[in-house]
Amino acid sequence: MMNDPAKIWLIIALLGVGTYLIRFSFLGLIGDRPIPPFITRLLRFTPVAILPAMVAPLVIWPSATGGQTEPVRLIAALVTVVVGLTTRKVILSLVVGAVVFELGLHLL
Structure with a gap:
């Protein structure tokens, strides 16, 4: 250090x-x-890719549990993805995922 x-x-x-x-x-x-149209199309996906890239390591390999995958995190992530895909509303899927995560922590 x-x-x-x-x-x-x-x-x-x-x-x-x-x-x-x-x-x-x-x-x-x-x-x-001018930016080529191909690059412009790819840049549109950047914000959509950043959030899952930041969250995925915390779900799959959380350091709080010594690297052990927790079922609560997996369930909350799956619920978030399903709600996001079905409703196409980002804020709603994040809120539902957070609620499922908190409820899962309290119930399990």
Whole structure:
């Protein structure tokens, strides 16, 4: 574990510069060119893919239980997916999934 504040701030600064350069490569270098329709279609799916990508590791391999998959998390995730697919309403599916998760924690 690093305890030296100078090393921590150096790492933070380097990560900030790296992040800036990654974003600049898209916005600064090719920002004035039109984006091909194929890329535009793919970029529409980015927000839809981010939430499941963040949640899936917590459902499948939660660190709170030492890496053991919990049935409550799986059931809540499945209910969320089913409600989302049937109703096509994101907020409703998130709320129903959270309620099922909380009820599952209290019942099991």
